[in-house]
Amino acid sequence: MNTPNKLTIARIIATPVFMAAMLINFPYHYLVSLILFIAASLTDMIDGKMARKYNLVTDFGKFLDPLADKMLTTAAYLGFICMYADKYSYCWQITAITFIVLFREFMVSSVRLVVVSSGGKVIAANMWGKAKTVSQMIGIILALSAYTLIGDFGITNALFVNICDIVIISLFWISAVLCTVSGIIYLTASKDYINPSK
Numbered sequence: 001m002n003t004p005n006k007l008t009i010a011r012i013i014a015t016p017v018f019m020a021a022m023l024i025n026f027p028y029h030y031l032v033s034l035i036l037f038i039a040a041s042l043t044d045m046i047d048g049k050m051a052r053k054y055n056l057v058t059d060f061g062k063f064l065d066p067l068a069d070k071m072l073t074t075a076a077y078l079g080f081i082c083m084y085a086d087k088y089s090y091c092w093q094i095t096a097i098t099f100i101v102l103f104r105e106f107m108v109s110s111v112r113l114v115v116v117s118s119g120g121k122v123i124a125a126n127m128w129g130k131a132k133t134v135s136q137m138i139g140i141i142l143a144l145s146a147y148t149l150i151g152d153f154g155i156t157n158a159l160f161v162n163i164c165d166i167v168i169i170s171l172f173w174i175s176a177v178l179c180t181v182s183g184i185i186y187l188t189a190s191k192d193y194i195n196p197s198k
Helices: 003-023 029-053 059-083 088-117 127-152 158-189
Strands: none
Touching: 003 029, 003 059, 029 059, 029 127, 059 088, 059 127, 059 158, 088 158, 127 158
16 A cells, blocks of 8 residues: 555544544643644645655545545534534534535545446546635634634633634635535536436
């Protein structure tokens, strides 16, 4: 197994640890979850660059890398649903965003399997898919940074908390839009392999 794929597997292993740190209440747990998420996100950037630079791109990596991204970002969104459980307005929005993300990811993963089983090549992530992933990771990092300040360091000024919540939800909705657009583009690129009659 090459190094980029090992980094991707490390990101998958880090995901449940990150989610546990996000949800289990211990001193500075938001800070720990933030550090874990940033470290995992960096492996996403490093493994892709390394694979392209040293010609280590494999079909296994093309499958595994987006799967690792999905696991990491979905874990974060599920964690935020729990965190916002006492704020109904934000909780339902994050729940809706998580549904959009999961719907898109299940759809793309299913189409990817159909393409491969039909003899096509593995379709790598497009520009919109990468923009979606980057926007999700930036939004999650900023959200975790805000809650590190609020939850771990006790900055509970009402105005600050409200501004943070509005910015977080706005960034998550932008990611949801990019998620939808990238999913539609992926479907369009795969249309020749999708035949409901087969």
